[in-house]
Amino acid sequence: MGEIPFPRGVRDLMPNEAIARNEVMEKIEQVYRSFGFLPIYTPYMESLDVLKAKEVIGEENKLIFELKDQNNGLRYDHTVGLARYISMHNSMPLPFKRYAIGTVWRMDEPQRMRLREFAQADVDILGGDAIKANAEAIAAVCKAMDELGLDYTIRLNSRQTVDVFMERIGLKEQTQKIMRIMDKADKIGREGVSKELAAMGLKEDSIDQISAFVGVSGTNEERIKAINGMAGSEDACAEISGTLELLQKYAIKGKCIVDPSIVRGIDYYTGIVMETIDNTGVAGSTSICSGGRYDNLVSRFSESKLPGVGFSIGIDRVLDVMKFGDSKKRTYAKVFVAYIKEQNYNYALDVAMKLRSAGVEVDLNQASRNISNQLSYASSLGIPYSIVVGPKEQDAGKVKLRNMDTGDESEISVDEAIASISK
């Protein structure tokens, strides 16, 4: 059938990549569970009315994968489904802390670090004290990133300070667009930024004011003070500094920097917002973990107004940062059972099942080939041990255990082999 058609913006993972992905997801999940987050399950598909709920996601709703013949689409994040869920099942004890790890879709133009199908690992806290919840949720994603050995910087801001400031200088409507340009300073330089802002029709005076706002420097305390001076947004600044203060108690490894250029694309955020940059540079300026406070999201679906905060680790980006394609582990099997003659197969199977019952992961040869080809197969998968059984071993009720790295062999009982492999 010629070239095999394959969707744009998705990817296949080889066994070593899939194992690395499993390990990343398992580590993150363990951390989320250790923080007392509960799992819920919301479907991969939601009604378009929910996904496109007015003012929920703003411009991003053009990125929704819509299904044919159904008024449904694929979820673009885990948060909107959560808000819908809470509105439909409102008997949860509060605060409601949930985690969600799974695939979401955006019909974005595929590029480096931007797939159309990718996994996110979220924590959310609905209800509770805002600052405590902010810190707990940020700490959970950071602890997960620590567990993965990532080196990252947290860029923290409040959407509210930006909104108040932009309103003050009469540019509220264009906040998103302006901030996106400001955020490019690293790439296109200050001059480039000014040029693009001028192209939008901004006056020099406004450009200077914005530059001063996003250009605050010094310690986080100094930055917050400067931001407050320009925006006059006491509450929002108190949220930032309170969150930062608590975060120190969690002893997370990443560095936190107050950065007024952070606004996040999705429109439902109302308070603190965060983006996390990989310090190794692999992800460039693309955020590997982000989120923020959304205090009105649930109220779009129900009477209740339930403030929330949530952050999301971009699993596929993290995998790329960790260069998961180089990962060596290609199988979970710890031992490969080979047999010399066809009539030894039943004995080999007995041995394999005994090992499996003891919790050892076992692959068993099941193809007609000589012993050398059997061991080549085991070796190509990087299975650390092989067991060979032939007429001699079968008669003696023993096995020949071979360490595939060192080549050491010993003729022992199955129980001894289990002990040897398990240690």
Added chain:
Amino acid sequence: MGEIPFPRGVRDLMPNEAIARNEVMEKIEQVYRSFGFLPIYTPYMESLDVLKAKEVIGEENKLIFELKDQNNGLRYDHTVGLARYISMHNSMPLPFKRYAIGTVWRMDEPQRMRLREFAQADVDILGGDAIKANAEAIAAVCKAMDELGLDYTIRLNSRQTVDVFMERIGLKEQTQKIMRIMDKADKIGREGVSKELAAMGLKEDSIDQISAFVGVSGTNEERIKAINGMAGSEDACAEISGTLELLQKYAIKGKCIVDPSIVRGIDYYTGIVMETIDNTGVAGSTSICSGGRYDNLVSRFSESKLPGVGFSIGIDRVLDVMKFGDSKKRTYAKVFVAYIKEQNYNYALDVAMKLRSAGVEVDLNQASRNISNQLSYASSLGIPYSIVVGPKEQDAGKVKLRNMDTGDESEISVDEAIASISK
């Protein structure tokens, strides 16, 4: 916004259900890994050309969820993606044993035990000796069902015997339809079956022959002999009996019955086919695990002809059979940290983080409420232990540990609390 729109045929899971689901998936995955199956990742969406590849799935292709503005659809099983994957990345050492656990979609009419979005847990073996691979793959799904405590009966057949037999009596084209009717004997009785077959235009003679074929009785050996007598399909009968013989070595708990009425809906099967019935009756006659041998699937996408065999556990059906909604565990947290006064929060957080570092799952109060409401919350989630810290505990550097079941309390160090909770 009035009633909240929700897609048909999908479901939300409450935390206790989501935890039960996680446990089921984790147990299955552990068994698959213990058999040496490798994970790969194939996307949730595939090209429609792949999903609808001629003769691959037959009638079921009307059940594909198609995406708008894309020539793509959502996967309806894990097998077609595997065949496409193998054709694109043909460097796998053979036999290639892979597992896949995840969501698939079918735009079927939703009903009991038939969702539109549901999870399947598959094993597949490409290459290798057919009978050994059949038994290994069936054993893997059965061991997983054993691990879940399911009580099941395996109904095994060969698609080939049926095809040969139907060809013999000149009804090959209608095999699928006829077998579906035959399969309803339990529900509508022999007379009902005859009536429906007559309505299809079948002659009494043919109906009698088919009745005799699917009505074979006795031991499995006797059944195979009778089937061979009617179909004259030596090879296919040898595949069934060889597979059954090996399966005994695996000591699986389910009973295997040779049942010529099993044909499976999907057209890509060529050899043995299997359906698994839940003996508790919850799932009725709906299969909870099924699959079979497909020797031509890969060749539809590439030059190579790679025989394969695969089986799939229907996770959502299994969850329903296990009555997972009754599951009591609502959180992973083992301890809830409460604090008496606001100024004890930092100490409570320290305690929580120490416990978490020691691998204990901890929820921490983060809402303004008195100690009694804090403990009610912990109790409503069924968290087994609480730790209460107040000025007294903070000054002494201790915690008050409470067993939420017995009410026993003790004032101890954090290390002692960790030891107590972990044992």
